[in-house]
C-alpha cells in the first residue's frame with residue numbers, strides 16, 4: 001500500500017458534522033427489517049460456512065451493529081455454542097429500541113448502545129468479551145483503524161472475531177452523483193464518508209489484512225467474495241437501496257419521494273436487467289464484494 005492509498009483508507013476524511021443525530025436515524029428499523037432479506041441470506045451462508053469456528057464461540061459475545069437483531073436471533077444464536085450469550089450493540093438508539101421490543105424476552109440477549117468507531121471507548125468495556133461478531137456494519141465506519149483498535153480492545157486475549165462487511169458495492173457510487181444535484185446537496189454534504197472505504201482501493205483484501213495485522217490481530221482468514229444479488233422486481237431493488245440510504249430521512253417528505261426515484265435511476269446504472277419475460281417484467285442483478293474475516297486476539301501481545 002503506498003502512502004496516498006494509506007491516507008485515503010485510514011485517515012479521517014473530514015469530521016462528520018452531525019454524527020449522533022444522523023446515525024440515530026440512519027435506518028428505519030422496520031423498513032430495514034422488511035427489505036434486507038438478500039443481505040441476510042448472504043450473511044447466513046457465511047455463518048454456515050464458518051459454523052465450526054462460530055460453534056466454538058462460548059461465553060460473552062458482542063455483536064456490533066446488530067440492527068433489528070433478526071440475524072442474531074435467526075442465524076447466529078442457533079450456531080453459537082449453546083452456552084454463549086450475546087450483547088447486541090448498535091450506534092442507533094431507534095434500532096436498539098426496536099430490537100429490544102422484538103427480542104427483549106430472549107434471556108441469551110442483552111443490549112448496548114455503542115459506536116464502534118468512537119475514539120473514547122468506555123473503560124468498563126475493555127477486554128469484557130470472549131468473542132465478537134459483526135455483519136454488514138463495518139463499512140459504515142470512516143476510520144477503520146479506530147474501529148478495529150476498538151474491537152481489539154473489547155476482546156479478551158485469546159478471543160476471536162467473525163466479521164463480514166461490504167468491500168465494494170458499485171451502486172453506492174450513486175451517492176456522489178446525487179450529492180452534486182443542488183436540491184439534494186445540503187442533505188448530502190458528507191456523502192463521501194458513506195461510500196465504503198475500500199470501494200476504490202487497489203488491493204482491498206491485502207490492505208485490510210495489513211491493517212488488521214498492524215492492529216495486532218492474528219488473521220486466520222480474510223477474503224473478498226464477489227456476490228451477485230438478484231432482486232426479483234425493480235421495486236424490490238429500489239426498496240433495498242432506500243432502506244440502506246443514510247440521507248433520505250434528513251429530507252422533507254416531498255423531496256424524499258423525488259430522491260427515491262433519482263436514487264433508483266442512478267443506482268440502476270450499476271446493475272443489469274435479467275429474466276425479462278413476455279410481459280416486460282424483469283429482475284435486477286447487482287454485484288458487490290463482501291469481506292469475510294475470521295481473526296484472533298493473541299494471548300500475549
Ligand SMILES: C[S@@+](CC[C@H](N)C(=O)[O-])C[C@H]1O[C@@H](n2cnc3c(N)ncnc32)[C@H](O)[C@@H]1O
Pocket residue numbers: 023026027036040043064065066067068069070071089090091092095114115116117134135136137140141244
Ligand atoms: C445494514 S445494518 C446491519 C444489521 C445487522 N447486522 C444485519 O446484518 O442484519 C447496519 C447497522 O450498523 C449500525 N452501525 C452503523 N455504524 C455503526 C457504528 N459506528 N457503531 C455501531 N453500529 C453502527 C447501524 O445503525 C445499523 O443498525
